[in-house]
Amino acid sequence: MTMTDxxxxxxxxxxxxxxxxxxxxxxxxxxxxxxxxxVLVSEGWLKSVEVKDVEGFKHLALELKYDPQGLPVISEIxxxxxxxxxxxxxxxxxxxxLGGMGTTIVSTSKGLMTDKEARKxxxxxxxxxxxx
Numbered sequence: 001m002t003m004t005d006x007x008x009x010x011x012x013x014x015x016x017x018x019x020x021x022x023x024x025x026x027x028x029x030x031x032x033x034x035x036x037x038x039v040l041v042s043e044g045w046l047k048s049v050e051v052k053d054v055e056g057f058k059h060l061a062l063e064l065k066y067d068p069q070g071l072p073v074i075s076e077i078x079x080x081x082x083x084x085x086x087x088x089x090x091x092x093x094x095x096x097x098l099g100g101m102g103t104t105i106v107s108t109s110k111g112l113m114t115d116k117e118a119r120k121x122x123x124x125x126x127x128x129x130x131x132x
Contacts, residue, residue: 006030008079011129017064018072029058035112036105036128037062043103043114045074045131080104080127091124102132 003009010033017025027033029051037049037060047063065073081087089095094115095104104115108125118124 005079005083006033007036007128008082010036011077011079014062014064014074015077018074021066021070023064025062025064026052026059027062029060032112033060039105039112039114040131045103075132077129077131079129087127089124089127091118091122094118094124095127095130097130097132102130104130 006028010027013025013027034049034051037046040046040062041049045065047065049063050061052059052061067073089106094106096102096115097104100116105128106113106115106118106123106125107128108118108121108123110121110123112128113121113123
C-alpha cells in the first residue's frame with residue numbers, strides 16, 4: 001500500500017508519540033522530512049534528529065522535547081497544505097501562528113524555512129505546517 005501524504009504521517013507520528021509520552025519517534029527517511037525535522041530542531045520544538053540505517057533502509061529518529069514538568073513543548077502541530085488542496089502564500093501574506101508565539105513552516109524556492117525567515121528573505125511558498 002502506498003502512502004499519499006508522508007508529511008501528514010510524520011506529523012501524526014509526532015503527535016501520537018507526544019500523547020504517549022515517548023522519548024523518540026522513528027519514521028522512514030526522505031530528504032524533505034529530514035529538512036523539516038532540522039527546522040523543528042533549530043526552532044526548539046524537537047531535541048535532535050538523527051539518520052539511522054536499519055537493515056539497509058534509512059530512517060529518521062526524532063528525539064522529542066519535554067519541559068521540566070514533563071509536559072510536551074509542542075501543544076499542537078497541524079498540516080496546512082495537503083495533496084488535495086495546496087496552500088500557497090505570497091511573501092506579504094505568510095501566516096503567523098498565535099501572533100508569533102508559534103511557527104509556520106514554508107517550503108520556498110530557497111528551501112524549507114520558518115515564517116520569520118521567509119519574511120526576512122522576502123520569499124513566499126507553500127505553507128507546509130503550523131506548530132505551537
